[in-house]
Amino acid sequence: MVIKLKEGVYWVGAIDWTVRDLHGYIIPTGTTYNAYLVVDEKVALVDTVKHGFLDEMMMRIEKIIDPERIDYVISNHTEMDHSGVIPWVMKQAKNATVVATKKGEEGLKRYYKADWDFKTVGADDELSLGKKTLAFVPTPMLHWPDSMMSYLKEDKILLSNDAFGQHIASYERFDDEVDQNELMEHVRLYFANILMPFTQLITKKLDEVEKLKIPIEMIAPSHGVIWRKNPAGIIEEYKKLSKGETERRAIIVYDTMWHSTEKMATAIAEGIMDEGVKVDVMKLRSSYISEVVTKILGSGALVIGSPTLNNGVFPTVAGFMTYLEGLKPQVKKGAAFGSFGWTGGAVRKLQTQLEGMGIEPIEDGLEVKFLPDANDIKSCIEFGRLIGKSIKEEN
Numbered sequence: 001m002v003i004k005l006k007e008g009v010y011w012v013g014a015i016d017w018t019v020r021d022l023h024g025y026i027i028p029t030g031t032t033y034n035a036y037l038v039v040d041e042k043v044a045l046v047d048t049v050k051h052g053f054l055d056e057m058m059m060r061i062e063k064i065i066d067p068e069r070i071d072y073v074i075s076n077h078t079e080m081d082h083s084g085v086i087p088w089v090m091k092q093a094k095n096a097t098v099v100a101t102k103k104g105e106e107g108l109k110r111y112y113k114a115d116w117d118f119k120t121v122g123a124d125d126e127l128s129l130g131k132k133t134l135a136f137v138p139t140p141m142l143h144w145p146d147s148m149m150s151y152l153k154e155d156k157i158l159l160s161n162d163a164f165g166q167h168i169a170s171y172e173r174f175d176d177e178v179d180q181n182e183l184m185e186h187v188r189l190y191f192a193n194i195l196m197p198f199t200q201l202i203t204k205k206l207d208e209v210e211k212l213k214i215p216i217e218m219i220a221p222s223h224g225v226i227w228r229k230n231p232a233g234i235i236e237e238y239k240k241l242s243k244g245e246t247e248r249r250a251i252i253v254y255d256t257m258w259h260s261t262e263k264m265a266t267a268i269a270e271g272i273m274d275e276g277v278k279v280d281v282m283k284l285r286s287s288y289i290s291e292v293v294t295k296i297l298g299s300g301a302l303v304i305g306s307p308t309l310n311n312g313v314f315p316t317v318a319g320f321m322t323y324l325e326g327l328k329p330q331v332k333k334g335a336a337f338g339s340f341g342w343t344g345g346a347v348r349k350l351q352t353q354l355e356g357m358g359i360e361p362i363e364d365g366l367e368v369k370f371l372p373d374a375n376d377i378k379s380c381i382e383f384g385r386l387i388g389k390s391i392k393e394e395n
């Protein structure tokens with residue numbers, strides 16, 4: 001199956017139906033690695049696919065042209081889900097030039113020990129393919145130093161690489177062909193786990209792109225479906241997500257050894273709900289952390305719970321906090337709770353970690369020794385009410 005975006009512009013990527021763990025990030029339905037072939041007097045292949053998917057991509061390319069005809073391999077981003085098969089493409093397209101940013105060239109040389117013919121490009125560069133022209137929009141740190149987007153001027157297609165992507169494996173290739181609610185859930189999951197640390201940069205870059213006043217009729221990312229129905233809509237969604245606006249909702253994330261911390265979580269949720277504030281309760285051993293951090297997007301408070309194990313934080317909670325720290329969450333308020341047997345420790349550590357992430361504690365951490373009794377449960381409900389009230393003050 002070859003998909004035509006416009007005359008002379010084709011999707012020639014691969015569908016990875018089975019992947020569920022992409023470098024530690026859990027994706028529920030698989031993904032696609034989108035490569036695009038632009039056929040004009042010159043032929044450009046924009047991005048490639050992950051190692052293992054070469055045959056699938058080549059099968060599609062061969063339906064359109066002889067791969068030897070490829071003149072340019074545009075590498076928008078060095079990460080190996082996009083650059084993984086460039087070495088094999090270059091063996092077939094013997095006269096091709098690899099086009100990348102300076103950092104991209106450095107990265108490709110490091111990964112593949114390659115001595116290909118390189119052309120480095122920046123913001124003012126254009127590449128004529130004949131009737132069609134490629135322009136380049138460097139997007140450093142969105143999400144790697146080498147990242148850029150390519151823009152096909154005459155067709156008004158932004159080939160945005162990771163930006164505006166979603167991890168969806170599907171037969172459908174365009175946004176208007178899939179369920180819109182599911183699509184936006186995938187957008188949020190992708191944004192939370194890949195782009196959350198870069199929200200300020202995203203806002204700045206989106207402003208810069210708007211100032212360029214380049215007409216965009218289609219956004220073709222390197223994962224998931226292509227935005228042709230409403231490309232402006234996904235740009236607006238990114239702006240909204242980058243602002244870090246919160247709603248009257250809290251998330252309780254916890255794990256438990258003998259259900260004491262779990263009982264506390266349930267009682268705290270009750271207190272939050274008593275205040276008319278929505279709450280999500282997510283046990284870490286029953287949830288994917290990629291889905292947990294997606295729920296944190298837009299939450300008014302993060303309430304984190306852990307029993308004390310060996311004077312420290314329970315391993316699943318500690319791992320989650322490490323993942324979260326790297327994502328630099330925008331949630332502003334938080335609280336910690338947990339049970340302990342002999343001496344505590346976990347709640348203090350969690351509170352310190354929350355503060356280290358710039359999350360303001362709503363209350364001092366709440367600890368319960370052994371199993372929570374009726375009075376402890378009342379304290380947990382009251383703790384939840386205080387959290388709920390604090391969220392209402394802000395929203």
Ligand code: FEO
Nearest residue numbers: 077079081082162
């Ligand atoms: Fe889809 Fe940053 O790679």
